[in-house]
Amino acid sequence: MYNTLISAAQLAALGRADCIVLDCRFQLDNADYGHAAHAAGHIPGAHYLHLDYHLSSSKNGRNGRHPLPDGQRLAVDLGALGVDENTQVVAYDDGAGQYAARAWWLLRWLGHDKVAVLDGGLKAWQEAGLPIDAETPTRRSRRFPIRASLAGSVDADAVLANLDAKAFTVVDARSNERFHGIGETIDPVGGHIPGAVNRFFMNNLDAGQRYKPAEQLRAEWLALLGEDFDPAAIVHQCGSGVTACQNLLAMEIAGFPGSRLYPGSWSEWCSDPARPLER
Structure with a gap:
């Protein structure tokens, strides 16, 4: 189980049957960037999660720029991608890892401990000579259970x-x-x-x-x-x-x-x- 970092080589060695990869690429000044980047090429099998739409909820001017998402909704989104309590999840982006870390924290917030960030992100994957593709990843709907939180917060x-x-x-x-x-x-x-x-x-x-x-x-x-x-x-x-x-x-x-x-x-x-x- 990986619950902090995973290297590109370690991710490549994992069987995809019990591993879901999340592409979390995003740019604050271009909200459409990540989705377009994913469509152009991603780690094979990776699903895209958008910071504003999946990893945050609606803002009202008083709750910050990226309020926490509704936990039940996020659980449904994750289940729709094939994540259940036994799934190893790996998140990556193409920046400094901050968007992948947000996904990492949110899964822990929902009680999921088998989640790691790809160290070095997409750049590390490509530098290792590993492939990317533009194919639409297959979805395999499962039930993602919300369990006791592993990540505390304050208001x-x-x-x-x-x-x-x-x-x-x-x-x-x-x-x-x-x-x-x-x-x-x-x-x-x-x-x-x-x-x-x-x-x-x-x-x-x-x-x-x-x-x-x-x-x-x-x-x-x-x-x-x-x-x-x-x-x-x-x-x-x-x-x-x-x-x-x-x-x-x-x-x-x-x-x-x-x-x-x-x-x-x-x-x-x-x-x-x-x-x-x-x-």
């Missing part, structure tokens, strides 16, 4: 209360510039949640956009959070609850399971002018 009210309670530490996955409110171009307000610390999600990767070794990640997270930190007292956020999932995955790889996600993240937080911020 905006909990984050607001924590400003005084200080029961957990918020880790912001955005760039250092956006964290400090410099050059904000995505959200209408720049800055960060008071008391948050910054860990840019790209810092989890090496120059080839593969995850750093577990030992290196462990040392870097300890340097940020302290030698005696409790992963259960860590809450991750970003702009909209997507790249924060990459930090969650990195902590799992480093041997620090149990941290949580604030799904609404900065885009939800800054939508209410009554919530405080720092720059």
